[in-house]
Amino acid sequence: MAAFFVASRLWQEAETRIYLVKELDRRTGQGESAISVDDTLKVIECRLVFLSKISMLQKELDEAKKEGFVSKIPIETKGKDEKKKLLAVVGILTGFGRRHNRDAIRKAWMPTGTTLKKLEVEKGIIIRFVIGRSSNHGNNSDGDISNENKRTNDFLILNDHVEALEAQPVKTKLFFIDALQHWDAEFYVKVNDDIYLNIDALGAILSNHVNTPRAYIGCMKSGGVFSNPNDRWYEPEWWKFGDKKAYYRHASGEIFAVSRALAQFISINKSILRAYAHDDVSVGSWFIGLDVKHIDEGKFCCSSWSSGCSSNSSLLMHGSALANSKPPAAVRAGIPICFPQFGNRGSLEQHGFARNKIWEIDRNPPPLHHNDCDGKAFIDLLLKPSEEDMRVWPNRFEFRLRVLLTSDGTLKLISRVRNIGFKAFSFSIAYHTYFLVSDISEVRVEGLETLDYLDNLHHKQRFTEQGDALTFETEVDRVYISSPHMIGVFDHEKKRTFLIRKEGLPDAVVWNPWEKKAKAITDMADEEYRQTICVDGAAVERPITLKPGEEWTGRLELSALPSL
Template sequence: MWQDAESRVYLIQELDKRTGQGHSAISVDDTLKIIACREQQKKLSALEMDLAAARQEGFVSKQRSDNDGTRPKKKPLAVIGIITTFGRKKNRDAIRKAWMHSGAALKKLEEEKGIVVRFVIGRSSNRGDSLDREIDNENSETNDFIILNLVEAPEERSKKIKSFFVHAVESWDAEFYVKVNDDVYVNIDSLGATLSANLDKPRVYMGCMKSGEVFAEPSHKWYEPDWWKFGDAKSYFRHASGEIYAISRALAQFISINRSILRTYAHDDISAGSWFIGIDVKHVNEAKFCCSPWSTASDSIGIWIVLFYSST
């Protein structure tokens, strides 16, 4: 349309100039151009009328519609999933009181710091029983759960973590997605600063990186049924400790897209680490993500993670 407008102005100027010079006739080409410009002008006028009518009927652009006519919403910095289970209400209440907050304070955390925090839990194997009802009642009061459509069981924990990332990336378009256990204290400000410092890395996997022995004895606490897949040395690949780790949006999207073919192992931290083998991922060994014993507020630990008591 702008090109047509420029052509129209040019032709009108040419016509005025020639008329002023006493030329009573213009070429056939110029005549056709003027006719074409007039047709384009009619079409432009019709489009402007249609646009005005659409605005009166309430039609707006997609961007304005998504944001109620205001400026675009700021993308969340992180979605934190606190992995919890049945019988852990004391832990959840301690977290709400200590750093997660609830109600208006939780909403303020999302709006001002761009950090979304939710507890993550599955469903009872006996759907609708007292365990499910307790969680539903708690969630009706706090509105701070992600309730996944899978069985809540220790042996399903790796699948639960995968489902959390899938749900989170499909629900929030955040920069990072963070997995936290429900016995961990998180300094939100330090976490936000650490994540923000890694925004330039498109595929980042950040945590307290480690590796270790693969246990093949069924009686061992950390028994790995697939021990034989890890070679003769039976050593795990590099992965983040399971207390807390973060992945960028691209990796969460990778998990979501490939959810049906991503292998899960006996331990959720090993499973998460295995998903990023063979793809171009930046492993960030961040000491601030390593858990420490109970500390005082004067400690200079970046994320300042402390362990809660374990309660049932």
Template sequence: MHTRGGSSSRGQSGLGFGSRVSSLLLAMFATMATIYVAGRLWQDAETRLHLVEELDERIGQGKSAVSVDDTLKIIACREQQKRLSAVEMELAAARQAGAALKKMEDEKGIVLRFVIGRSANRGDSLDREIDNENRQTNDFIVLDGQVEATEEQPKKSKLFFIHAVETWDAEFYAKVNDDVYVNIDALGATLSTHLDKPRTYIGCMKSGEVFSEPTHKWYEPDWWKFGDAKSYFRHASGEIYAISRALAQFISINRSLLRTYAHDDVSTGSWFIGLDVQHIDESKFCCSSWATGSICAAV
């Protein structure tokens, strides 16, 4: 693999990809907070707009006095309209970002996609907005069989790897949370040093306590499977990790046999415990702070 020198600052990096990694690298953004907000706002937008128009008409025609309750509704609806306008501007900016992603794909052989499931209310305004935007930018992987929900993240990660490896022939497939800043060139340069390892699982390796209390934020329903010590096995932090093509293919082939746990990073790590896989604890994948040469930083 050949690279060319350049700046390694956070804003830009001059490293490039050579032909060996020019196939693809996929990054998954686990949540789409802005899109969620947009969906929630659009879901009842038509109702709100109708209410504002009706109340404005009553005022303009000099009909009976508007009650305090109606006045508050007018204020609330107009505020929602302002928020909708702001979200529309954010979505317009996202569409422009789609052009930048296409340029990176052409020049560096890296493909990034935002991964999202479907609304629990299938076919609602959220689903329609995602479909409309994706037709313009082509920067989403929409998992039709997956409901977009926090508790569904482990299954979503599995479906992402299945979709990715069946769609693109890449050297590595990476999953990245949407609240993590990634130095793409540094990531590619690091992964290129492991091209000779066919079964590779790279990340900021960690363990951690298994919580058995149902009321706990990180409750693990299958806590008893992890033994009396109640500690998870070593696995890559979910902020960012990468797996080689062979491991992605393994997930795809054995999809019906691979179970998921409460957390997506634990689930992914569990699939490789009994395999001849090289676990690489890469400090550059630890996103707690940003430093020269780092791959990521948590926002």
């Protein structure tokens, strides 16, 4: 590349070009076989001029490289002894304070240790968490990541990047650049640290496009630009997107892939690529005007506005449950709140009394964390103990519940229980979530492998989960102890995944009655167990204790997305 650059510049100079042409014509046209002394002096002079020009042009070339107009990557030569090219490098963009997400991913879908290395060798897929440095380089946050990486060896640390929420587009760009420098792969895949990924399915999708030049793969979307500063997806430079304020076609940010050629383009032109407020919009803007193949992959769609997402209901609402329910009795559907007792683990009625109560609308709730206020649709509910409740459970409390639907289709439930009495009390809680599935035999639950669980079918004895995933062939009624922050429920037939994220809820309850028990349940038809699975975020094994004035907060997030 340097030779072409220098030669073209020399050829552009008229004086040099005329001299070279004349000398070439004279030697080839006149058949001279010897060079005179004068010619020799001219050649020496020309050589000195050439050396001077080459030195000058080399400086220009170096400057061009710095500006990103010329690649610093050496041109590959034929016959070079190379390792087999990898299929993909998957970068999971994470941050400080996201340890729970990383641990959940390691338990749910990302191999660890020797299995991670085996994935690289056998399938050609590299997976790394991607993170930068703190603004105070070398502080506790950096130290925590370094220590975590020593144990797991699964990080790609961007030493030149300072972690900041608003710097996500720059971080994505640096991931492509660093990954390209570390590994030679067909594709480079950016993934958020709050989604579930099926590695085998991802590999199959990417393999289908290995021969597609300049491939840009994702859940392609476009639409209006958010110009209101109060919107979650606000774009400060909205005015740059024309009178109609519409985005161009680009891949949604949860997961997308670029081929090696596009990663090289990003690396070469990094200094002049504009970063907007969001990384997906930024990456899409970099490819405008290029001969890029936009591949709309529905299986990459994770957001409710994407065409690839299922429009079917995610939460179970059997007709028989509605027909046989009589308020205020709980409905065997939706998300009954089990409080202050789960199951029969106490003196109260099954699952406590909260699910059978009429809650009032809380019109003036205490303020919540700003992350719990990002929904356009929400309601605040309040439960206080009645005189009847006080007779069976003599503890004064306020139970506040916010039910919130975010702009990306995630359902959030934020619970706050406060002790407003004069003595301490303990309680258990579970969000008894009924999921609608195609057939229970086609379902698997991941994220619970190797965990201990209490089996309610065997007098609450403790066992250890042995399988790679939980599948269903008979009745299941278990409390998994110290479960991860994120759990995935996969419905193979519907090609849909329910993603459960939880905080303050250390346990997970899994329940399906199977055929025999279903026939004995009055508000469930005989065959409805096939479309039913409950996976609860819960605090059961160790009840929560609150002293007077103390408050507990628990969060549950539910999202449905297509399975790869």
